[in-house]
Amino acid sequence: MNQDGADKSRRRFLTAATTVVGGVGAAFLAVPFLAYWKPSAKARAAGAPVEVDVSQLEVGQLINVEWRGNPVWVFRRTEQNIEDLERLEGVLRDPDSQQDQQPEYARNKHRSIRPDVMVLVGICTHLGCSPLFHPDSRPQGMGREWHGGFFCPCHGSFFDLAGRVYTGVPASTNLVVPPHYFIDDDTVLIGEDEGAA
Numbered sequence: 001m002n003q004d005g006a007d008k009s010r011r012r013f014l015t016a017a018t019t020v021v022g023g024v025g026a027a028f029l030a031v032p033f034l035a036y037w038k039p040s041a042k043a044r045a046a047g048a049p050v051e052v053d054v055s056q057l058e059v060g061q062l063i064n065v066e067w068r069g070n071p072v073w074v075f076r077r078t079e080q081n082i083e084d085l086e087r088l089e090g091v092l093r094d095p096d097s098q099q100d101q102q103p104e105y106a107r108n109k110h111r112s113i114r115p116d117v118m119v120l121v122g123i124c125t126h127l128g129c130s131p132l133f134h135p136d137s138r139p140q141g142m143g144r145e146w147h148g149g150f151f152c153p154c155h156g157s158f159f160d161l162a163g164r165v166y167t168g169v170p171a172s173t174n175l176v177v178p179p180h181y182f183i184d185d186d187t188v189l190i191g192e193d194e195g196a197a
């Protein structure tokens, strides 16, 4: 198989929108898998990259895809979400992503390549539960500044919409940003750095 063929083969594991979670009016939302188009078991075992079409992702929506058996969240931030990320420094443990929880290209305020497209592994960095999505409302027990994010009910950890962990909670590090890059304006490849193939 030539290189072009190999690339196409590797990328054929398109995982389309799985669970789509709208933000407006939702108090809180678990982010279960409900994939209707998944990579094969063999591909999953091999940790094949997953291609996601973000052109259908509406502003304020989150989708859940599977990569290496883990949930990966892809969320389209609103302009307000992006602005709000600037306001949380004082309540976050690692606001500038000093710890190695992301590739170098995501070591920025929004922890993503494009400010409007968040890509995070949806597993709590405390003991591995799956946090809940709270796009607007403040989760119970959250007494500090909040502009939407994720709440882990297992032991009460809070993360903002860049996966940055709040101070004073059991989780000590930000959520993980997986390797990813944009193949084109509409398509993100999760599981691989650009030029790694």
Ligand code: FES
Residues within 6 Å of the ligand: 124, 125, 126, 127, 128, 129, 152, 153, 154, 155, 156, 157, 170, 171
């Ligand atoms: S596993 Fe998330 S707070 Fe403990």
